[in-house]
Structures are given as C-alpha cells and as structure tokens.
Amino acid sequence: MENPLELDLKLSESSSGQSSADNIEVTLAIPETTITTEVRPHWWDHIRLGKIGLFSASLYLFILAITLMKSGARGITLLIRNLGIISNGANSLGFGWLFAYLIMSGSPVAAAALTFFDASVFDKLGAFTMITGSRLGASFIVLFIGFIYVLRGRDRATSLSMGTLSLTVTATTYLPGLLLGVLILNTGLLKGIQLNSGALLISVIESIVEPIAGVAAGLFPNWVVFLIGLITILVSFNLFDKCLPQMSLKESRIGWLSRLVYRPVVMFTLGAMVTMISMSVSISLSLLVPLSQRGFVRRENVIPYIMGANITTFIDTLLAAVLLNNPDAFTVVLVEMVSITVVTLIILTAFYRPYLRLSLKFTSWVTKSNRNLAVFIITIFITPVILMLI
C-alpha cells in the first residue's frame, strides 16, 4: 500500500552557506481521496433511547406488579388458610421452591412471598423460607435448559454441568443460611436497619400506579388481581433482560481472560456485581458464555462467581420490600442476604478447597450416568413436595 501522505523536504542553502529552518521548503502532497476523517462520537451518541424506554417500562411494570400483588394477596389470605397448604416454615419453603419451578423464575416468587407476608398470609418465618425456596427453585432453570439440550442429543456432562453446579452451590449455601437466618430473625438482630421508601416516593408511586391497580381491583376478584400482578412482574423482568447488552462470542475481545485462574474473592465480587446489574443469577451465568473463550469457563472460577451472584440476586426483592413500605418485610430480605453472605464467606475463607472438590465431584457424579441424573432430578422434585406435606 502506498503512503497516502507524501512529504517532500527540500533543504536549500542560504547565501552564507548555512542551512536553517527558514530555508526549508516543505511540500505536503495529500491525495484527497485517501483522507478519512475519524469523527469521535459524542457521549450522547452512546445513549440508546430505546433501552432507556424499556428500562423505564420495566421499572413501572415492576412497581405496578407489586401494587397489584399486594392488593390481590390481601384477598386470598382466607383462601390459602382454608386450603391449609401453608401452615409452617417447611410448607412455605416447599411452596416457594415448587412455585419457582412452575414459573421458571425466582424473583417473582420472592416478591409474592413478601406480598403474602404483607397480607398476613404467613409470618416472618414463612416469608423467609418461601424466599429461600424461590431461589432453590430458580437455580433449576439452568439445569432445565441443559436437560432440553440433552434431550436434543447434546452431551450430558457438557449440557448439565453448569446447571447442576449452580443448583449444588445454591443448595449448599442456602440451606445452612436458612438455619442461620432463622436464628437471626428470632433474635431480631437486624431489625434496626431499615431503608424506608419515604412519604413522597410512596405518594408519587401511588399516583402513577393506583389508577390502573384500582381499576383492576374493581373489575376482578382478588385472586385474579394477584395473578395479573404475577404476570406483570414476569413481563417486567423480561423487559429488563432486554435492556442488558447482548454480546456474541465474536464480539467479545476479552475471551483470553477466561483462561486464567482468579482468586476466589475476585470471582465472588464479579458474580455479585454482574448479578446486581442483571438482577438474575441465570442471566449473569448466561453472560459467562460470550465473555469466555470458546464458551468455556474455569472450574476454579465458576463456584465463587455463583456464590457472589446468589447474594446480590436479592436486590430486586429488597426493592419490592421498600415498595411495600413494610419494615418487617425489609428485615426478612436483609436477613436472607446477611445469612447467605456469612455462610458464603465462611466457605470461601475456611473450606474453599474441599468445598470446591466436593461440589465438582458431586456434579460429575450426577452427570456420569442417566441413572444418577434421574436420582438427582427425582430428589429435587420430591424434596419440595415432601416439605409441602410436612
């Protein structure tokens, strides 16, 4: 390729025989056709109005959904009590777990748990265990998607590893976290920490969602209003997912980073941060695919990443508690976050290596044969059913 810029320097001598800067003739030949002017985009060029619109819509629908569920839940208290399906903490744990399986998402179930609590369907313990159940059920999603791939002929181990690992890590941190959380709830240790929505915010929220929520409450029976709220929150999360940047393997230029083995605390923080933004463990796990080279991720890196994700996934539930303007609901979510954080930090600092080995050994056992997989699947379906029947 020829140089587009031709610089012709002619150094002419002065009468005194000395050459100087004044005597330099510079001819700059610039072919017009070869010049490309790179215009730096302004900061506002990066703003995607469509994404902002989607985000605003998802936020509005989230607030509307909480209001609808809150309004509907009050009316179905009697129905749930009469049916007698939730009479203790184990029942609500199983209920949240199965509910999350049913709608393939944890966050709406956790929000529903808070509205049930707000409507006095069950007590703090019931709300706490139902939220825990919702997360256990939600971690099944990645496994379920993997299971579909297996049915379509893909390799069992490859398709199911991430899902099984996600479920294993969630179960092994949430179940000890459940015990610790119950202890903290009973002592009232975190009751003093509150994040109030404030009177102004409440009145603004009421003014923007109350017209629609009021119409729905006037037209339909309570259980239908609750159902509309549940569908609305699902739509809200769906819209929010669309706000997130989409990446493909080709676009990701940081794939080489996935070849390295990071300190557990680094991956823990990354998992927590990504999930805080995406508000979903399954979304933050699926983000690993385009971020990693060839879609592979180091075993050493993935477990602390899931652990971090499992904590900040409560952010939307915390927001729901604030919107409900119920201090006790806020405490329940805070206790959930604190207890899971404490259990996770204990594992990371004291038993990380054995925990890593055991989790991976268990995952490889599950994906080793169809028989093992069947035992695992039956266990994770039977357990919540048994909990419901206790």
Next chain:
Amino acid sequence: MEVLSHLKILIAITGSKQSETILTFAAQIASHVGEPPTVLAVIDGWEDRLSTQASEILGKAQNILAVPKVITKVRTGHPTQEIIREAREGNHDLLIVGGMSDNQLACILLGSTEARVAEGAHCPVIIVKGITRSVRRILLCDSGARRSSVLSRFTAQLAGLLGGEEEVTVLHVMSQISAGPGVSGTQLRATINELIEKHTPEGEVLGRDIQALEELGIHSTPKVRHGLVLEEILSESRNGNYDLIVIGSHLSEKWQDFFLDDLAKRILVQSDRPVLVVK
C-alpha cells in the same frame, strides 16, 4: 550432558535438617557446571549453636557436591531476604533452596520461606523437597499462556542442564467446563491426540512444546488432564513418580498479582517432591 561454563549456582542452606539433602540434590547439577557453586548458610540470629551448625555443613559441602571448588558464604538475618539478596548481588543464574516449612496450613496462610524466595528471586529457583533422587522423570506444567510459556522460559534459562536421557512429560490441565448448556464441549473431553489433531489452543501449545524439546534432543510426551489445576498437577506428580516438577512463577506484575490465584505458591507448598520455578 554438556558442561555449562557460564551457569552460576547458589545453594542456600538455613541450618535445617534438610541441608544435606539439598546439597545431595544440588550435586547432580553442580557437577555439570563450570563455575564453582556458591553455598550460602543463613543464620537467623547470633547463637553459637547455629553458627557451629552452619560451619559444619559448609565444611561438608565440597565433599557432598563433589566439585573441585566451592565458594562458601555465611549471612546473618532473615533467611528469605538474605537468600534473595545474595542471589541478586552475586548475579546467580540458578538458586537451589530446601523446603523449609513443615506446616502446610501455616504456609498457605502466612506464606512459606521457599514460596517467598521463589517469588522474590530474580532467577529460576529449585525447591528441594521430600526424598530426592537423580532427576530422570520431569513433569513440565504448561499453562498454555502464549506470553509466559513455561517451556520457553525453561529452555532459555536451563535446558542445557538436561542430558537427553531424561523423560519429560509436558502437562496441560484443562479445568474448563462449559459455561452454558448450549456450548459444544467436545474439546473439553478430548484426548491429547485429538487436541493436537484438531489444532485447539491447548493442542497447539503442547505440540509446539514437544517440537521445541525434540529440537533440543529431549524425549518428551504431551499429556492433558481434566480437573482442577492444582489437584491434577499434584496428582500427576505423585502417580507418575516424577523427580522434578517444573512450573512458571506467579505473574506478579500490574493487576495480575492482585487478581490471579497464586497456583505456583500452592504447588510449592503442597508438593512432596522437588519443584523448579522458572522465571
């Protein structure tokens, strides 16, 4: 084995029970080096008992090393700092030290002397551990990182020490799993031959390593293991009954030191046999 006239070896002993083992191991290298080796004794304090111990072991050094000339030195102070200082000031090319710490948990939490020496030294370091034998079977662990290939550093710095009779196994551990259900993972279960045939990044690295060693007249075998990096390296070293593990040092520069797990240190602490850390 050719005589390496230029290689300057520093053998550091700290008065521990292992001193004779270190010297015995070092003897097989020192006998092939033109430069007289330097034996450094570091005494942590001024106690007569310690200095007597150091004098005794320094006196035995020449016999054990079986070389015509030995330079002996005594330094007083913190072992890690003094060993690193001497290696740097003496412009040594290879440092041989012993595994000085017995408590693995304390080593991981607080950092072992040998790990700190390996980290701080400017040159390659051999940490002599466990029962030492003549080096016949070598396990070379290559992470596959192009920019910091262990093999290229090893060949550039120390390949001359190999006589050609050694069996070198070049190991790469694939600890990856599929990040999502939809990712095809055939390469994750592939054998070493399949990885090389399909020109995967791991296969390319191992193929290049084998070729480089063959050019040096060293017989080598590529190997791939699947699992956690640390566990697989330690397991392979035990099962394969290797006499020396070769690893790269932790990349302690810029962001890497803060973000990356120090696997080199973990291998050093947990290995039950000698480890060579190339720089």
